[in-house]
Amino acid sequence: MELIHVDGKDAGTITLYALSTCGHCKRTRQFLNELGVAYDYIEVDLLHGEAFDEAYNLVKKYNPHGSFPTLVIGSEETVIVGDRLKEIRAAIGK
């Protein structure tokens, strides 16, 4: 399972689990880009086999509903499900 890294200012570990076809996931990525923070993302619908299982099991670990986008922020692993941009800004600004 390989995460794709996006450069930016360091705001701790930020990982976005997304679907390549999902408008809400795209909006979340655009928002992270606008914030200018460094983050990693992965598009789970493009994975196969073990890489898929590994990524989706992680998504369900953080978000038992297994839905997208699932964003995991910081060492405390704050989880935000859906494109809740205000919450994302608040969690990253901490």
Add this chain to the structure above:
Amino acid sequence: MVTRFDVERRYLALKKDAEQAGYFLNPDEDFTKELVHGLLVNEDRYGFASCPCRLCVGPREVNLDIICPCDYRDSDLAEYGTCYCALYVSGEIAEGKRQVEPIPDRRGPVPSECLTAQQKAGAPAASAPAVPGPLPYPVFRCRVCGYLCARDEPPEKCPICGAEKDRFEKFMG
């Protein structure tokens, strides 16, 4: 490869169908076209237009409920004013009086047995309720729009919403 022309054509078709049937597409046109793009990508990839915002694993038979319009659209429109992906919204949201908020997914996570190459068939449909006496015909229900018909087999396509035959469930009889 999905082109802008494909997206435009499908968007206009969906908009026309929605308006004729009393539904509304999301007024955020750029966002809505992103969703339509996702639908078309899924159609190419899986052979059916599964929801762009849900994970699709396995064949059509186990994903019938998330083929757009999904089985959950009407319930979500009634409760939240938007379907899960927000392609369809309520009149209030379409008019800009209310904003779309993220909503929970009525469909649970992809079952773990789907996560291996071995695909299992979907959960059996709930059995049709008992009726007082024998019916001359069974009654079928379209899971997308709720249309009911009493006949030997469901129609090839729902005459109301156009859903395919396999989106029907036996309702009575």
